Amino acid sequence: MATFIWPLLIYWLVLFVACFVVVEIGHDQLYDEVTPHAGLKVAGGSLLIALLLTVYRAKGVPASFESMFTTNIIWTVLQGIVWAGVFVLIFQFHPWHGLGIGLATMLLVSGLATMGVDSLLKPSVPTARRAAVPNQPVRHTVSPGATAAPAAKKAE
Numbered sequence: 001m002a003t004f005i006w007p008l009l010i011y012w013l014v015l016f017v018a019c020f021v022v023v024e025i026g027h028d029q030l031y032d033e034v035t036p037h038a039g040l041k042v043a044g045g046s047l048l049i050a051l052l053l054t055v056y057r058a059k060g061v062p063a064s065f066e067s068m069f070t071t072n073i074i075w076t077v078l079q080g081i082v083w084a085g086v087f088v089l090i091f092q093f094h095p096w097h098g099l100g101i102g103l104a105t106m107l108l109v110s111g112l113a114t115m116g117v118d119s120l121l122k123p124s125v126p127t128a129r130r131a132a133v134p135n136q137p138v139r140h141t142v143s144p145g146a147t148a149a150p151a152a153k154k155a156e
Contacts, residue, residue, distance in 0.1 A: 049082065
């Protein structure tokens with residue numbers, strides 16, 4: 001259960017912040033107004049997208065930059081449809097604006113959020129301690145084929 005809750009919370013936090021910034025700036029710049037109850041709408045929309053990304057991760061097809069456009073292209077197309085729908089229907093952008101802004105946000109944020117989840121949930125590997133070996137001075141030649149310099153003669 002914890003393997004489902006922690007990724008959901010991390011995804012939701014990252015998506016909420018990113019979507020809130022995009023919605024506030026987008027509505028202010030495009031329409032000179034903000035939507036009423038923008039925080040609640042962004043919380044709901046980002047939760048929906050976070051659930052989708054968490055399910056992708058649980059199914060073994062995370063939305064990572066390495067596989068978004070190669071092995072997981074079908075899941076990326078489905079994710080793009082959901083993002084555009086959320087931006088149009090929940091965040092109340094006009095259809096063309098929602099499509100463009102939603103897809104651009106998806107391309108930037110979903111991979112970054114997946115990197116965050118991967119780095120925060122990766123088990124830490126304990127480092128092995130090695131015995132400290134003191135450095136020994138070099139008393140011979142370092143070239144592989146040369147012979148050592150003759151020893152200095154003792155003064156008589």
